[in-house]
Amino acid sequence: MSIIVAPSLLSASLFDLKNQITTIEKSAAEYLHVDIMDGHYVPNINFGDKFVKELRAQTDLVLDCHIMVENPEQVVLDVAQAGGDLLTFHPETTRHPYRLIEEIHKLGKKAGIAFDPALSIAAYQDLLPIVDQVLVMTVSPGFGGQKFIEKMTTKIAQVEQLRRDNHYHYDIEVDGGITDQTGRLCVAAGANVLVAGSYVFKNGITEPIEKLAQL
Ligand code: DX5
Ligand code: ZN
Numbered sequence: 001m002s003i004i005v006a007p008s009l010l011s012a013s014l015f016d017l018k019n020q021i022t023t024i025e026k027s028a029a030e031y032l033h034v035d036i037m038d039g040h041y042v043p044n045i046n047f048g049d050k051f052v053k054e055l056r057a058q059t060d061l062v063l064d065c066h067i068m069v070e071n072p073e074q075v076v077l078d079v080a081q082a083g084g085d086l087l088t089f090h091p092e093t094t095r096h097p098y099r100l101i102e103e104i105h106k107l108g109k110k111a112g113i114a115f116d117p118a119l120s121i122a123a124y125q126d127l128l129p130i131v132d133q134v135l136v137m138t139v140s141p142g143f144g145g146q147k148f149i150e151k152m153t154t155k156i157a158q159v160e161q162l163r164r165d166n167h168y169h170y171d172i173e174v175d176g177g178i179t180d181q182t183g184r185l186c187v188a189a190g191a192n193v194l195v196a197g198s199y200v201f202k203n204g205i206t207e208p209i210e211k212l213a214q215l
Pocket of ligand 2: 008033034035066175195
């Protein structure tokens with residue numbers, strides 16, 4: 001399976017965003033990863049549907065929206081309507097994750113669920129047949145530049161095994177502390193979508209994206 005690279009705009013320079021997106025468009029990256037944070041589910045506040053709407057007007061890259069908010073129902077739908085392509089939320093933040101996935105699909109969008117490092121896959125195994133993407137967090141969500149948690153490769157392998165055994169069709173995304181080295185471990189375990197923030201934006205954008213795409 002070929003690797004999809006998703007540069008995380010959390011590490012981009014907001015006042016140089018247009019240029020950085022142009023550079024990403026010319027690179028091997030297919031997604032833009034947009035982190036939406038509420039200061040409650042995670043201790044940080046970042047981006048929202050207005051930002052996604054403006055981004056949509058600037059680029060045709062797939063907008064991979066990672067929604068880290070409590071009670072995400074309204075935000076997820078607002079971000080979808082603003083032009084997000086893929087809506088990934090944390091299932092423990094809503095009482096009815098199954099319904100929210102159905103709502104996302106009704107809007108003609110792709111739905112993903114994200115697993116915090118402390119959350120077991122077993123808790124939400126019944127969602128796996130209907131999701132388009134499973135995001136295995138390789139750091140605790142909230143900030144860029146954190147250290148990769150190597151133990152999460154076991155969880156990636158578990159999600160891959162479940163996909164193979166049951167003929168599910170989701171992509172397996174990883175997010176947090178991804179570099180060419182940690183990305184390699186994730187790909188070996190079964191991941192095919194690599195989110196990278198600080199690694200990409202601290203190393204000149206094009207070259208790190210190229211390295212990840214070739215893993
Ligand atoms: C963290 C965010 C990530 C973040 C990753 O909660 O979900 O997308 O941007 O940043 P790096 O790649 O620097 O760990
Ligand atoms: Zn993210």
